[in-house]
Structures are given as C-alpha cells and as structure tokens.
Amino acid sequence: MLELLKTRRSVRAYKEDKVEQEKVEKLIKSALISPTSMNKKEVEIIVVEDKETILKLEQCKKMGTMGLLTAPLAMVVIGDKEKSDAWIEDAAITSIILQMEAEDLGLGSCWIQMRGRQSETGDSEAEIRELLNIPSNYGVLSVLSIGYKNEVKEAYEDPCIKEARVHYNKYI
Numbered sequence: 001m002l003e004l005l006k007t008r009r010s011v012r013a014y015k016e017d018k019v020e021q022e023k024v025e026k027l028i029k030s031a032l033i034s035p036t037s038m039n040k041k042e043v044e045i046i047v048v049e050d051k052e053t054i055l056k057l058e059q060c061k062k063m064g065t066m067g068l069l070t071a072p073l074a075m076v077v078i079g080d081k082e083k084s085d086a087w088i089e090d091a092a093i094t095s096i097i098l099q100m101e102a103e104d105l106g107l108g109s110c111w112i113q114m115r116g117r118q119s120e121t122g123d124s125e126a127e128i129r130e131l132l133n134i135p136s137n138y139g140v141l142s143v144l145s146i147g148y149k150n151e152v153k154e155a156y157e158d159p160c161i162k163e164a165r166v167h168y169n170k171y172i
C-alpha cells in the first residue's frame with residue numbers, strides 16, 4: 001500500500017484510449033465498498049464516458065479542470081445531504097479510494113474539487129446538478145478525471161518520519 005501511495009500522483013493529461021469496461025466495473029466496486037459514517041451509504045457516483053458531457057463538466061469550474069480536457073472517463077462523486085451530515089467526509093473517502101483503485105489498475109486520475117467552487121457563470125455544484133439531472137438534496141463533492149496516463153510524474157520519496165507534522169503523545 002505504501003508503494004501505491006508513493007506512486008499515485010495527480011495526472012492531468014490522458015491518452016485517448018478508453019478505460020476497459022472491466023476496469024470501470026472495478027472502479028465502481030471500489031466506490032461502493034468505501035466506508036461511510038454510520039454505514040449510511042449516502043454517497044453515489046455518476047460514471048461519465050460521453051466526451052461531450054465530460055467537456056461540459058470541465059466548463060462547470062473556472063480553474064483546475066485541466067484533467068477533464070483529455071480524460072476518457074469522469075466519475076462524479078455526490079452525497080445525499082439529507083441522509084448524512086458526514087456526506088463531505090464520506091464523499092472525500094470515496095474519491096481517494098477511487099484514485100487509489102485507479103492507480104492500482106494502471107490508470108491515472110485527478111481529483112477536481114467542485115464543492116464550494118465557481119464557474120464563469122455561477123456555482124459549480126448547481127451547474128453540475130443541472131447538467132446531470134442530479135436532485136437538489138445531493139451535494140457534488142468532486143469530479144475525478146480518469147484514464148491512461150499521458151504524462152510522467154515522479155513517485156514520492158519515502159517520507160522522513162522525523163521531519164514534521166507528526167507528534168507523539170503531545171503536540172510539543
């Protein structure tokens with residue numbers, strides 16, 4: 001797992017090749033298995049393979065959407081706000097689990113934040129809800145761009161545990 005975590009990097013350029021159905025199904029399974037607070041399972045995903053729709057999703061946010069320009073696959077991670085007050089945490093967990101599964105399948109991915117973001121014309125979440133016919137009780141956390149990598153990113157080095165951000169027993 002640590003090796004997988006070191007090699008996973010955000011990939012924002014993809015080859016044209018489609019992601020095989022078998023891999024798409026594994027990705028979907030990973031999302032469905034992801035843990036949710038109180039096991040409420042309020043997180044849902046919308047699998048988008050239609051290029052035109054992916055490009056429309058790209059327009060739903062001002063910046064940081066480069067991954068959607070070439071991706072053959074996008075997964076929109078949403079959560080039912082009425083079912084769980086922890087939908088943000090749960091949808092975030094599903095997003096990263098999807099990214100790790102993608103990496104394990106030899107695919108690249110990028111998390112594109114939508115919650116709380118704006119497009120040129122309005123609120124990103126609202127525009128995505130309208131584009132994909134998502135009911136208003138769902139929050140849109142992220143859109144993941146997924147596909148075969150068309151850029152090389154260096155894997156992370158083994159982090160130095162002594163360095164920072166880790167405290168034992170007390171902060172200082």
Ligand SMILES: Cc1cc2nc3c(=O)[nH]c(=O)nc-3n(C[C@H](O)[C@H](O)[C@H](O)COP(=O)(O)O)c2cc1C
Nearest residue numbers: 008009010011012063064065066067110111112113
């Ligand atoms: C909550 C969250 C939101 C992010 N939003 C975006 C985004 O909107 N666009 C984008 O290109 N990358 C986005 N990223 C990817 C980060 O920029 C990336 O993970 C970070 O720079 C570290 O790079 P790495 O993923 O290659 O390790 C997001 C990542 C997280 C965890």
